Amino acid sequence: MYQESNELDMSMLVALAAKGDRAATDELIRQIRPMVVRYCRAKLGRSGSGSYTTAEDVTQEVCFAVTRALSRYQDKGKPFSAFVFKIASHKLADAGRSAARSRTQPYEQVPDRAASADSGPEARVLESAEVQRIRKLMAALPETHREVVVLRTLVGLSAEETGQALGMKAGAVRVTQHRAMNKLRQLYPATAEVTA
Amino acid sequence: MNHSEDVGQFGSGLPLRAASNGGTHMYTDTDMTADSDSDDLDEMAQLRDDALINALAKGVLPAEYAADPLASALWSWREDLANGPVELNPHAVLSSVATLNAPLAVEAELAKIDNGTNHAAERKVLASKRRSGGLARPSKSSSIPSWFRLPFKLTQLHLGRRLVLSMAAATLGVVSLGSVAAASSAQPGDVLWPLTKVVNAERAQSLEAREEAFDRLHEARSAAKQNKLQTARESLRIALSDAEKVRDKDGREQLRQQLGVMQAQLGGPASQTDPATLPTSTPPPPAPTPTPPPPTSTPPPPPTSTPPPPAPTPTPPPKPPPPPSPSPSSSPPDSSSKTDAKSHRDSAPPSSSGPTEASTS
Numbered sequence: 385m386y387q388e389s390n391e392l393d394m395s396m397l398v399a400l401a402a403k404g405d406r407a408a409t410d411e412l413i414r415q416i417r418p419m420v421v422r423y424c425r426a427k428l429g430r431s432g433s434g435s436y437t438t439a440e441d442v443t444q445e446v447c448f449a450v451t452r453a454l455s456r457y458q459d460k461g462k463p464f465s466a467f468v469f470k471i472a473s474h475k476l477a478d479a480g481r482s483a484a485r486s487r488t489q490p491y492e493q494v495p496d497r498a499a500s501a502d503s504g505p506e507a508r509v510l511e512s513a514e515v516q517r518i519r520k521l522m523a524a525l526p527e528t529h530r531e532v533v534v535l536r537t538l539v540g541l542s543a544e545e546t547g548q549a550l551g552m553k554a555g556a557v558r559v560t561q562h563r564a565m566n567k568l569r570q571l572y573p574a575t576a577e578v579t580a
Numbered sequence: 581m582n583h584s585e586d587v588g589q590f591g592s593g594l595p596l597r598a599a600s601n602g603g604t605h606m607y608t609d610t611d612m613t614a615d616s617d618s619d620d621l622d623e624m625a626q627l628r629d630d631a632l633i634n635a636l637a638k639g640v641l642p643a644e645y646a647a648d649p650l651a652s653a654l655w656s657w658r659e660d661l662a663n664g665p666v667e668l669n670p671h672a673v674l675s676s677v678a679t680l681n682a683p684l685a686v687e688a689e690l691a692k693i694d695n696g697t698n699h700a701a702e703r704k705v706l707a708s709k710r711r712s713g714g715l716a717r718p719s720k721s722s723s724i725p726s727w728f729r730l731p732f733k734l735t736q737l738h739l740g741r742r743l744v745l746s747m748a749a750a751t752l753g754v755v756s757l758g759s760v761a762a763a764s765s766a767q768p769g770d771v772l773w774p775l776t777k778v779v780n781a782e783r784a785q786s787l788e789a790r791e792e793a794f795d796r797l798h799e800a801r802s803a804a805k806q807n808k809l810q811t812a813r814e815s816l817r818i819a820l821s822d823a824e825k826v827r828d829k830d831g832r833e834q835l836r837q838q839l840g841v842m843q844a845q846l847g848g849p850a851s852q853t854d855p856a857t858l859p860t861s862t863p864p865p866p867a868p869t870p871t872p873p874p875p876t877s878t879p880p881p882p883p884t885s886t887p888p889p890p891a892p893t894p895t896p897p898p899k900p901p902p903p904p905s906p907s908p909s910s911s912p913p914d915s916s917s918k919t920d921a922k923s924h925r926d927s928a929p930p931s932s933s934g935p936t937e938a939s940t941s
Contacts, residue, residue, distance in 0.1 A: 418662070425661040515660050518653040533633075538658050540637035543630070561633055562626040568650050 398464045402454050409454065413447050416468050419539045420446050423469065426538045427476050429519065442479045446472045465541055466548035521571045528552075529564035536561055782827070789825035793835055796822065800842055813846055 394415060400408035424439040424446065449471050457467055522530050528550065535546040536557070543554040543561075552560070635642050636654050639662065645651035763775035764783075768791050770776075777784040796819035803812035819839055826832040 422658070422661040426657070514653050515657045518650075518657050533654075536633050537636045537654050538661055558626055558630050562622075562629045565629045565633075565650065566625075569648075572649050 394464055398454070398457065402457055404455075409451060412454075413451060416450070416465070417443065417447055419465070419541070420468065420472055423472055423534065423539045424476065426534045428479065438479065442472075442475055445479075446475045449475060462548050463545045465545045469535065469539070469541075469549045518568075521568050524571055525564055525567060529560055529567065532557055532560045533564045533568075783830075785825060786827040786830045789822045790830055790832075790835060793819045793822035793826065793839070797838060797842060800846070804842075804846060809846060816842055816846060 394412065397408045397412040397415070401412045421439070421443045424442045425436050428436075428439045428442065430436055430439075446468070450468055453467075453471060457464070522533065525533070531550055532546060535541045535549060536543065541549065543557040546552075547554045547557045550557070632642065632645060632651060636651065636658060639655075639658060641652060641655040759772060759775060760779055763772040763779050766772040766776045768784075768787055773784070796815045800812040800815035800819065803809070803815060816839065820843075823832060823835045823839055826835055
């Protein structure tokens with residue numbers, strides 16, 4: 385699968401980047417950035433203005449932190465992605481703390497601008513509703529299950545990489561993801577009761 | 581509240597679909613406790629979920645999961661995370677059934693107003709999606725929470741159209757830029773020469789003048805070879821005037837040099853050999869020399885010398901007097917010695933042919 389071959393290239397890049405190769409560092413960040421973006425977006429959701437600005441900011445911080453931490457990274461058989469997502473989860477925790485202190489509620493300004501966006505409000509409502517629903521269901525999962533689903537499905541890590549990032553075995557990741565999926569399926573018809 | 585009501589609607593509509601499609605494996609574990617042993621041991625189900633997750637991780641929604649709300653929701657979520665905007669779930673749209681109608685009319689109108697550029701097909705897709713998902717009420721759209729804003733949503737239809745349009749525009753741009761660039765280096769007679777005339781008129785004029793000048797030069801050369809010096813000179817004259825219209829950088833100096841050589845070749849022999857050119861260029865030299873002598877040298881001789889040599893030298897004397905007797909200069913001597921010039925008159929006719937011989941020799 386492409387994830388493995390990707391990881392192979394990535395380990396070479398990491399080795400070069402750790403020695404201070406500028407181009408390798410750039411390429412490495414370019415490769416991990418989309419995954420970090422999805423991870424941060426999945427965890428943070430949309431910010432008050434309806435865009436992913438907070439998630440983008442955190443992504444930026446994560447990439448920056450990864451670049452700085454490269455020299456500290458030593459290949460001990462752990463995939464680099466595990467290293468990246470450990471950093472990312474720390475950064476997200478920081479962002480969560482600062483967001484908890486923030487009192488901004490910019491909701492009210494939005495609808496006018498939203499109405500002039502590319503597609504009609506109907507489409508936005510529908511699509512976001514679907515995403516919002518799955519988010520809500522995910523919140524009902526245990527922490528580990530949620531993390532596995534996010535890393536596997538949304539970020540696109542392999543079972544092995546996810547296991548390394550979360551300190552589990554790959555087999556355990558597969559079992560956990562199956563349980564999480566089953567749980568989500570059960571929750572689906574029952575959403576009404578859950579939210580009501 | 582609106583929201584819980586919507587969710588309820590969704591919840592009630594869903595089991596029907598789930599049961600009709602793929603109910604066989606997707607709901608094997610109906611037990612609410614997901615940690616049961618039977619769940620862990622069902623390796624087939626585990627493998628299926630693993631395959632589904634692997635597909636979703638790549639942004640693919642397998643067709644067999646089209647009706648699985650969880651799979652499609654995860655897929656939508658991933659798309660949303662990857663692109664910001666969400667694309668419609670194609671499978672869900674296809675399998676959707678219209679159930680709600682009343683609120684739709686209002687919303688369709690809203691969508692029309694909001695989105696003049698949207699295509700009817702797209703609206704239809706949205707509408708059917710709306711019916712199948714059935715979460716939103718029209719009244720909700722006025723109080724859309726912030727996270728509904730999707731700044732650059734593109735449906736697949738839109739994306740394809742934009743792609744085609746932008747590619748067409750790019751191609752057009754490249755072609756037109758390329759042809760302008762090519763036209764700037766086109767030569768007369770090239771396919772793009774007419775374009776050059778428009779794009780760079782100055783250059784076109786200069787190059788055409790140069791071509792014209794060279795053509796004339798060739799004409800002049802071939803005419804000179806056939807000894808048609810008059811036409812050769814005329815061609816050369818046109819060539820010279822054309823050369824003035826050639827710009828410096830298009831080789832005016834070189835052209836002038838060639839024309840100069842030709843001019844020198846034509847100018848030299850022409851003045852001596854071509855009789856037709858005599859009236860224009862050569863008359864001055866011969867005319868001054870013969871005419872001044874007649875007034876000075878011939879008038880004196882006739883009165884003095886004509887009486888003595890008339891009889892003894894009828895043939896030799898004609899030579900000296902004839903030269904002075906071109907038509908204008910011959911009258912004064914005639915008038916001065918009318919009486920005794922009778923004999924000279926006889927010799928004059930032969931002498932009149934004499935001067936032509938003298939001038940030609």
